[in-house]
Amino acid sequence: MKKLKILALLSLTVSVLVSCFPKASQVIRSLPVESKEQILSQYSSEEIAEGKVLYTNHCGTCHDLKEPESRTAEQWNRIVKRMIPRAKLNDRDGQLVRAYVIVNAKSS
Template identity: 40%
Template sequence: MKKLIVSAIGCCALLVSCGPKSTAVTGPKYTSSEQLAQGKTIFENSCNKCHALPNPEKHDDEGWLKTLSRMAPKAKLNEEQHQMVYDYLISVNKK
């Protein structure tokens, strides 16, 4: 029984270590005006394809984290684009 438990734990550890590395947006990263301008452009061009652009003040920083985590894959944003859009939105929102 002890061997079975140790084997199960080992298999679980192996599966977790081989899985994709999550480097999701967790907070602001880019602050330069060029990067924020890129974030605005990506936001306007990518999000506007499927729906009207939301007001950046619609959500606070945490709300944008949740919303973009859900929407970035649908918009086919890579990690850097996702980060730039988030940083742009929180730079202009007043919450």
């Protein structure tokens, strides 16, 4: 009986922990490849500006900040899926950074 209680408590703790820290990468990974136009229709200019701040603060810690213009929207779509989890951004912040770099990407 005691064992069962401990087991129940343990599984409860695990499920609480998991729900508090959802994998930030999952949402980002499932996003489709989007063009500048698609991003602009989904995010306000305030959100894009916030994305720039987040980008500046979080994406230059391991390497120099990469210029958004250095890559195409398609390339950024691919790269952010790897970098957002590295920068430990949550889903919302990750999406804003993603929106910022794609909007300012070089045209392919």
